[in-house]
Amino acid sequence: MSVWIAIGVTTVGCYLVKLLGLSVPAGVLERPAVKRLAALVPIALLAALTAQQTLSEGTALVPDARVAGVGAAAVALLLRAPFLVVVGVAVLVTAGARALGA
């Protein structure tokens, strides 16, 4: 049940912010402080999510084969690989590292 609650809340929230952007008159969200925060908050969240999902398991820090996979994805990004390749590299390297016993 709690999963459905989470899905419902996320659905409503994410849809409303999408609609908000299309509907409000330009200028309302254009204040510099708002824009600056709006640009930086996703950066903080994405960085945190990358670190958390690479290094933790539940509430413990457990570095494992994912570190190798995400590291390889970072290299792929530096080499300007397309999105799908970046994700593919991460998956394959993680699987490989795990098969080797990492």
Next chain:
Amino acid sequence: MTQQTGIRTEAPPRSDAAVVRDALGVGVAVGLSGFAFGVTAAGAGLTVLQTCALSLLVFTGASQFALVGALAAGGNPFTAAAGAFFLGVRNAFYGLRLAQLLRLPRALRPFAAQWVIDETTVVTLAQSGRRAARIGFAVTGATVYLLWNLTTLLGALGASALGDPDAWGLDAAGPAVFLALLAPMLRTAVERAVAGLAVVLVLVGVPLLPAGVPVLVSALAAPAVLALRGRVPGLPKTEPDTADLPDPPDPEDPPHPLDPADPGRGGADGTGAVGGDGARTATGGRAGTGRAAAGPETGAETGAESGAETGADEKEQVG
């Protein structure tokens, strides 16, 4: 100055077919990664129905991965939804830009809204003219929506056949998606500082706080860095054009964080690279990067001539 001639001229209006090709390319590449989402969600314990509901209804990848990750870690539904929601807030700012380009009739907006995501924004912003923008938006939106949902279903169904998704390395798909979205946003010192602080906060928080909460706490890195900038060496008070949105990530050709300059933000990056603290803190506000004329003058007052001048110089080259 020699660069002046090397700068790309304004792209001529492109044919509808070319716009469609672009849109399809992005749509296919991103739509396929729905498979990774389907497998990840199923591996996190969601049913096939729940997994598909997320892709159909939420339809913004980063939020979906975040929600599933938080639920898998045992977070309560509201904390998990909050993290997903905050990630989705960026779509409101994409919508602002798109509204001006697309000029959709009021009645269409509630339907178009569901497609306001990273990929449609990238493709739409790249077009010149309303017709091309609308085609780009519609084709990218339709392609991503269709493929994302189809591959989500396949991933969710296939997850049981795969057995343990971790053995296939699929637990690395989520963080790789986040990293791919993040990389093009890290252009300035301020942006990198926010990312770095967020990583520290979340890693400190994971063992101490309930699941899902550390990611929310890490969002505080944004206001914290904004409050600190100018007071800490290396954190310039002015951040070039970051008052604007980060360019939405382009899955086909991610703008590179190490790029010397690209035409759109060249002036900003140029100043950032050469001015160091001098040029940027000296000019205060956004004048230094926005107007070349203001750079050297304001910089001179505080003795940062060389930095500011070089900044202005580069600005002329790109401008």
